[in-house]
Each structure stands twice: as C-alpha cells, then as structure tokens.
Amino acid sequence: MTQQPVIFIDGEAGTTGLGIRERLSALPVTLHSIDPAHRKDPAVRKDAMAAADLVVLCLPDEASREAVEMANTLGQAAPRLLDASTAFRTAPGWVYGFPELSPAQAEAIQGAPRVSNPGCYPTGAIALLRPLIDAGIMDAHYPVCINAVSGYSGGGRMMIEAHERDGGPAFELYGLALEHKHVSEIHLHAGLARRPVFVPSVGHFAQGMIVSIPLHLDDLNGGVTGEDLHTALAGRYTAQDHVHVLPADPKLSAEALAGSDKMELRVHGNPHTRQAVLTARLDNLGKGASGAALQNIALMLGLTQA
Ligand SMILES: NC(=O)C1=CN([C@@H]2O[C@H](COP(=O)(O)OP(=O)(O)OC[C@H]3O[C@@H](n4cnc5c(N)ncnc54)[C@H](OP(=O)(O)O)[C@@H]3O)[C@@H](O)[C@H]2O)C=CC1
Numbered sequence: 001m002t003q004q005p006v007i008f009i010d011g012e013a014g015t016t017g018l019g020i021r022e023r024l025s026a027l028p029v030t031l032h033s034i035d036p037a038h039r040k041d042p043a044v045r046k047d048a049m050a051a052a053d054l055v056v057l058c059l060p061d062e063a064s065r066e067a068v069e070m071a072n073t074l075g076q077a078a079p080r081l082l083d084a085s086t087a088f089r090t091a092p093g094w095v096y097g098f099p100e101l102s103p104a105q106a107e108a109i110q111g112a113p114r115v116s117n118p119g120c121y122p123t124g125a126i127a128l129l130r131p132l133i134d135a136g137i138m139d140a141h142y143p144v145c146i147n148a149v150s151g152y153s154g155g156g157r158m159m160i161e162a163h164e165r166d167g168g169p170a171f172e173l174y175g176l177a178l179e180h181k182h183v184s185e186i187h188l189h190a191g192l193a194r195r196p197v198f199v200p201s202v203g204h205f206a207q208g209m210i211v212s213i214p215l216h217l218d219d220l221n222g223g224v225t226g227e228d229l230h231t232a233l234a235g236r237y238t239a240q241d242h243v244h245v246l247p248a249d250p251k252l253s254a255e256a257l258a259g260s261d262k263m264e265l266r267v268h269g270n271p272h273t274r275q276a277v278l279t280a281r282l283d284n285l286g287k288g289a290s291g292a293a294l295q296n297i298a299l300m301l302g303l304t305q306a
Pocket residue numbers: 010011012013014015016017039040041057058059060061063084085086118119120153154155156157158284285288289
C-alpha cells in the first residue's frame with residue numbers, strides 16, 4: 001500500500017485552519033495534528049513541519065513569516081508550504097494559489113514549493129478583472145473602484161466573538177484610509193497598472209461575500225456591451241468547476257453561497273445608460289479561504305477531491 005501524504009496545519013484551531021481540517025476528509029491524506037496546548041510551541045511545530053510533506057499555515061501574518069523562517073531552517077527536509085495569510089501573496093518565489101488566474105496557473109501551483117492562498121476579496125475582484133484586461137477589453141490604466149461586503153467571520157476569531165457576543169454593528173464600512181492589505185494583491189494579480197480604490201464593508205451575518213465593480217462601458221475598449229463582458233468571462237471560466245458565470249440578477253444576497261466552495265460571477269449591464277456592474281459572490285470562508293486552500297492542496301499533491 002502506498003503511503004498517504006502527510007499534512008500539518010499550523011494554526012489548525014483557528015477559523016481557516018478548522019475549515020481546512022473539515023474539508024481534508026475529501027482527500028486521501030494523513031493529518032498530523034499537535035496537542036492544542038502546544039500550538040504555539042516552536043519546537044513542537046518544527047518537529048511537525050519536519051514530519052510533513054505539506055504544511056498549511058493558517059496564522060496571522062507575522063506568525064506566518066516566523067513559520068516560514070522555521071521551515072527554512074530544515075534545509076533539504078523543508079516541507080512544501082501553502083500560506084493562508086497575506087504575508088506572501090505578492091512575494092517573489094511564491095506562486096499565487098488562484099488556479100483560475102490564467103490557463104497556466106494550475107500547473108504552476110502543482111510544481112511550486114511555496115504557494116500563497118489568495119485573499120477573500122481579491123478572489124472576487126481578480127476573477128472579474130483579469131480576463132477583461134487579458135482580452136484587451138479593459139485598459140490596465142482603467143480607474144477601477146471595488147466595493148465589497150463580507151460576513152463577520154472574515155475578521156477571524158476576534159470579530160466573530162465581537163458579533164456573536166455583542167451583536168453588531170449591523171453594517172460598517174472600513175478600510176477608508178484606502179490602504180487595505182488586499183489592495184496590492186488585487187493591483188498585481190488583476191494586471192492593473194493603476195492602483196484600484198477598494199472599499200470593503202462587513203455586515204452582521206456570519207459567512208458570505210459580494211465584490212462589485214461598477215463600470216462605464218464607454219471607457220472600455222471597442223464599444224463593448226454588457227453581453228460582450230459576459231461572453232469574455234464565460235469563455236474564460238467555461239472549464240472551471242469552482243467558478244460559474246451566470247446571468248444578471250436584479251438582487252443578490254451576500255449569504256447565498258455560505259457553506260459552498262463555488263464562486264458566481266455576473267455582469268449587470270444597462271445598454272441605455274452604457275453602464276455595468278460586475279459582481280462576484282462567494283463564501284469568504286469557502287472559495288475565499290479554506291475551499292481555495294483545499295483546491296491548492298489537491299493540486300500540490302496531485303490528488304483528486306472526492
Ligand atoms: N477568516 C477569513 O475569512 C480568512 C482568513 N485568512 C487568513 O488566514 C490566517 C488565519 O486567519 P483566521 O483563521 O481567520 O484567524 P484566527 O484568529 O481564527 O486563527 C488563527 C490561529 O492561529 C493561532 N496562532 C496565532 N499565533 C500563533 C503562533 N505564533 N503560533 C502558532 N499558532 C498561532 C491562533 O491561536 P490563538 O487564537 O490562541 O491566538 C489561532 O488558532 C490569517 O492570516 C488570515 O488573514 C484568509 C482568508 C480568509
């Protein structure tokens with residue numbers, strides 16, 4: 001009998017770590033767990049890293065950087081790494097773990113020693129923008145503005161506790177200093193030349209997300225219509241299991257995909273006003289975090305999800 005690959009989730013008890021652990025039953029792998037009482041003990045974590053083929057880091061950014069340093073000290077015995085934090089998403093030497101990014105990306109992830117799992121908001125924004133820029137429909141200098149709303153689980157354990165214990169706020173804009181940690185990731189991987197304006201928000205619901213991007217069609221190239229945008233997106237994702245391009249819907253609830261690892265893209269165009277709104281709907285904990293991590297784990301280990 002061939003041995004199953006061994007996975008260690010550093011941060012297994014956190015929101016993202018738990019989501020990945022639950023999903024691992026869909027893959028033929030062995031999970032190497034450590035005693036939760038020792039979850040921050042460097043010696044115990046280093047031994048677990050040495051025992052693993054793949055380590056999934058589900059830690060705050062600074063702890064992720066320290067974990068990578070720890071893995072580096074293992075030299076030849078260092079495991080492959082998948083990092084769920086923001087720390088390495090634009091870093092040289094890391095492959096961006098969004099398999100649908102381009103036709104070559106899944107293969108790049110398969111062979112990569114270090115993969116960064118995308119952010120939840122960037123997953124939606126990049127999925128909408130990158131195909132339009134690659135197709136020459138949107139100029140890379142287009143002044144992109146991105147609005148988004150997330151469920152409170154996106155803020156991790158602290159925000160979950162604040163909402164579930166104290167009950168609010170019902171809806172809150174944040175990131176209004178326009179320096180949200182996801183902007184550089186969107187800027188780079190969407191292929192934009194100009195820094196986008198990004199306005200995130202959080203609502204009093206646990207899971208779900210909508211990313212929306214308003215467009216003036218006359219400022220795109222070639223007199224395009226909403227149908228042209230739909231065709232460009234649909235053509236790009238036709239063979240993808242996790243990304244679906246659907247007809248416009250006059251109303252979208254952010255919670256509809258809670259518990260799912262899929263993402264829905266739509267183009268809401270108005271031919272009279274020559275305007276459109278692109279939307280991506282996903283679960284911030286699904287395709288926005290743990291579901292995407294599972295896709296990357298399967299690719300990196302050459303496994304098929306059950
Ligand atoms: N929640 C989300 O929607 C998403 C989160 N992410 C990213 O995933 C990462 C984890 O986030 P999330 O799961 O939400 O966070 P949580 O706060 O829910 O979990 C983080 C876990 O890491 C543990 N931890 C903290 N510091 C260390 C350390 N030095 N050594 C070992 N363990 C440590 C924490 O333990 P303790 O609680 O005891 O401190 C906790 O169990 C973050 O980088 C986040 O940005 C990515 C996509 C979406």
